[in-house]
Amino acid sequence: MPLQSALAQVGIAKQSSKGTAIANPDYAFGVTDGSILTVDVQQEAEERTSAYLASPGVNRTGVVAGFNFTSRAHAGSVGLLAFAALGTDTFATSTHTLTAATSVPYLTMFGKQGSTIYAVQDCKVDSLEFSWDGNNPLAVAASGMGTTVNYSTATFTPGTDDTYATYMRPAGGTFSVDVDGASGATAISKIVSGSVSIARNLQEIMVSGAITPNDVFEGRMDVECSFDVVIDDWTQWRAIATGTTSGTSAAPTPLYGTFSCQFTDGTNTITLAGDRVAFTADVPAADPAGGYLTLSLAGLSVMPAAGGSPLTITLAGGKGSAY
């Protein structure tokens, strides 16, 4: 009998340090896309001549396991994912403030397909992307990699099972993007879709003698965002190009702006905010069919000049203590 593809859950747990795999997930939830784990078997054809035209063999150089899935933003588990992508969680008055740190925590990631359970230890989040379209639920795409897979004795008894938990949605939230911060252009609130992503650009450390990574290590942190916004005039686009809303020549230096997007789930909210974001935008396409113009903004969120974080995620609700 074939295996059933819909009977799939993933789980996530924070490790106290490298090498200390967790027995069961802190949080478990279903996916809307992706798989219960990833295993990248790295091998290439042997580049050597022989008496035949086919390669005489294959060289295996590494087996790198990890995770890659898309799910909903349940308050508890999305907080842990965001913490794992950014690195610092400050918890006060029932609110988590998640900000960037040099190092991110190790995780044990779990995958359950039917009765088969696998777990990958020493994982870090490589990328985390929040995206939405209209008032469809907020989607959270997470990927990362770790060191070794528990192929035979992994267990799956989650601390919190989010199967029936509600999740974050745009409806009831607030949205704002301002291409030049506090300067001339008016902040835009008519955002029809968007995305905010964090990339930690992980590298696996492959040492001679071991076929699985010795460790995974962070590279430069990139925070990018994109927003499709409905515009009433050209001021935002003109500010990006010329430096001011009424500029008459191309600006030699970039303009920095801000964004803030809040999603809600009952009394729980999650807010994604960038304070120093360099936006670009193509001229919106004309359309013979007519309709409103949409400006597609692409932003690179960098370190604020006064310090802080290129992205701050504020989560009201979720775990009742720091992650």
Add this chain to the structure above:
Amino acid sequence: MTTYTVPDLEVSTTDADGTAVSLKFKAGDVTPQTEREAQAFADLAAAGIITVAAPAAAKAAKSKPAAAEETE
């Protein structure tokens, strides 16, 4: 080191060697005791989560009863 005014506060972060670090503070004025704490607090202040404490003399003046201020 700089003293900060904090609410009841928990901080989770990760050491350079990947070890999880948890810090807990009671509401009030807190002075970081280690370089790691100092950096964490500086980052939190930059993010607007905590504030640098007012100097002691300014605090004392602020806390004086209004009546006492009038008679001086």
